[in-house]
Amino acid sequence: MSSPVEIPFRNVILLDRASGTPVYLQIAHQMINAIQRGVLVTGVQLPGTRALAEMLDVHRKTVVAAYNELDAQGWIEMLPNRGTFVTRKSPVVRGSALASVSDLKQYPERTGFAFEESMLLDRPVSLSRVDLEFTDGLPDVRLAPMDKLAKAYSSVLRRNNNRKYLSYSHVEGNVWFRERLATYLNNTRGLHIGAENIITTRGIQMGIYLASTLLLKKGDNVVVGDLSYYVANMIFQQAGANILAVPVDDQGISVEAVRQLCERTAIRMLYITPHHHYPTTVTLSAERRVELLNLSVQYGFIILEDDHDYDFHYNSSPVLPLASADGAGMVVYVGSFCKALAPGLRSGYVVAPQNLIRELGKMRRIIDRQGDLMMEQALAELLDEGEIQRHIKKAQKVYHLRRDLFTELLENDFSPYLTFKAPPGGLAIWTEWRRDINLMRVSKECLRENLHLPQTLLFQTGRLSAIRLGFGNLDEKELREAVRILKAALEKTA
Template identity: 65%
Template sequence: MSSPVEVALNNLIKIDRSLSSPVYLQIAKQMINAIQRGVLRHGVRLPGSRQLALGLGVHRKTAIAAIAELEAQGWVTVSANRGTFVHSVHAGPADQPVAFDSAELLRYPKEAGFGFRRSMLLDRPVSLSRYELEFTDGLPDVRLAPMDRLSKNYAGILRRGNSRGYLGYSHVEGNTFFRQHLANYLNDTRGLHVGVENILTTRGIQMGLYLASTTLLEPGDRVVVGSLSYYVANMIFQKAGAQLSVVPVDEQGVSLEAIRDLCRGGRIRMLYITPHHHYPTTVTLSAERRQALIQLSVEYGFVILEDDYDYDYHYHSSPVLPLASADRSGMVVYIGSFCKALAPGLRTGYIVAPENLIAEIGKLRRIVDRQGDMVMEQALAEMIREGEFQRHLKKAQKIYQERRDALCMRLAQEFEEYLTFQKPPGGLAVWTEWRRDLNLLKLSRACAESKLHLPQTLLFQSGQVSGIRLGFGNFNLPELHMATDILRDSVAKVSG
């Protein structure tokens, strides 16, 4: 018969009475942890309930309840007149104490014990701000979002007698009511001619890019992007095994001649484009190039993946309609979202494409994310139906235009010797081109010293370009003045 365990249980078990978990369960769980990790080996006899209670400073009934829990889960065997013995796969001398580090018992493994494939493509981190002031790549001001109305709709849906219909599984393509009103909205605002069968909902632009590229691309396929492009999209294409081909972007958008030359030189599978406001430079693809580009895609058979990330904000004339509105041959896959119109955290987006492609992408969606947030989609659809969403956009557009004008005025007045820019006709960011002798990374660090976050993802500096994409949407006017003051002072510090 083995003697009672010689491990000091008061060192092994730490009781925290501030936790909601009962003390007997804390004891049982920590003893299970010690058994699983081999500190308490098979056959070890545990102290009796009286001794255990005394050692841990708990009531005997608590110790009895802990032992009963261990027995119920099969971790110990209780034998009448003999005692309680550990039941474990860990063999070894039951009477010999095992050295252990009590902190190690509470630590999760830092590294996997097996090998796996790592991706350098995805190493570029998203830099989160520690400061209240932050230049973004064109995010909206979440304080302007109609959250009262949205939350009222959301809560009302949950209170309805038919709410179960939104809380179970539904169409993979998304909430049908939402897709109906989304189709109406897109047809009205973007000149599309689509129905619910042409729409699949997603959780934002990036999910749409991932689903479309995974479905459409094979390893070795060539994808054409602008000479400056959205780095997340580039990573998604490369992760799918595609090879990127870069074409120049001028004041009228991507170069049509460069794309044609690539087509003549070999097969391209896809062109990724942000034609309304090219990312990051904000230039708009000209109407002439839009028509020619669609004809070129039909001639050479490549997919146009149209990312329309900020179509909703335009400040002068009516916006140029997307390429998808002129597509009669089924060559355009159109991706958009409500993240810029409302708030980035409300992950509601969509893919618009021919019906057979939507059905195929839906198969992939089914295993990645069974469906979207049916309640949120219903709430948003009701806002669209009632005109609340459209009224929000109209109100927000005036505010963002005022902020754009304020930023451009500051840039023109106080940064003239350092940069040039063109006032964008829409969107939530300004593209600025800086003097080549100014180190933009040092500028970012100088801004951080004054508690202004200027993320590296907004900096584009190489032998050919020196630019920063400055988002203004998330600032109110006082914040915008504070941010530009810090930026101005940081530029003077770095350039001096």
């Protein structure tokens, strides 16, 4: 058996004095790592605490604490009058998986097994640490009523009956939250639902994923607008569906194109964002909504209605969702409070007939046991007290002013370069640019000047040159500065 002096402990255990991890735990963790990799094999005798302390230039009590930690976890055994040994019960890795001493601080860059790699989200949403950013229509989290939410959440935590929110549940989300949410949706969207028609999710994307996984099979046809929400398209592809795109004009998705597709082939699902089509922001007309509902009944396809920013409208009362007029059970309605409050809260929901909600509940429990019952209770109380409703009204006025300022700035400074229509709602403007302008170069130049214009907002093909510019997250001063930088970048690259 190897003696302790034959093992180069100075190379096996590399201490970082600046780390927040206590030194004794660094020693213990790295010795466990060495045992797992086979550098310290089963049965080997370890140095005494005084000898190892001298090798590592630490206090003997530090090594004693490390050995006690290793002993408590079962990695070593301390035998009276004999010494300290790596326990014979330790799971030692053998063969080609052994790593050299110099590799102990490294984690493998690649797996040792093969798997199919996907192109989904190969270009995910890019993040930047610069001060200014155009988004695809995110809200200003500075406006969110976090003080009210924090007070409600803290109150729920302190109650004697909070055990029911901290334990496991077998329901499709917090019952009272779903009841309050049903009332809110009935009042604001003209729905006719109860708590049994709602399952809570971690945002809209989770709702789309659950619905797609349950309702789609490989080879099913899903109709989307041209253009459409790229994340939803990826979810449909992940489910094995074929994506068929139909034109979108100033009245929304083309019903006639959908009809022609239905006459030629079987359609399983139609995905739409009717309130403000993504990315062009146009509103699906009331007439087309009725026609789509009739088509769905005639041809038997599901309408997956994504209501990502219904709460913000400026010119008049919004057109009600398709789900409000669905009498045949053909619409699956997904929405969230991510735009109304803050994206990071991840509070969403799916509305559907009760039999589908039950099945979605089974599926959700596989990936998300029950959601955040505590947060849902806090949100339910804010809904019950009218706090969320009041916040949305206040925020809507702020966003209306920002939209008007942004459109004014675009009209004054960019008329030679682009065209746009002021959206009736939402938090983004669809702008169509001259074909000779390289939008990628504009984006890179903006970044040099402290403005992030993500690639995911750029739509430049042989037939289209456009940018979806979100304004909701920028106040008046920031909007003016962002527009100034954008104009300077354009003039430099055009």
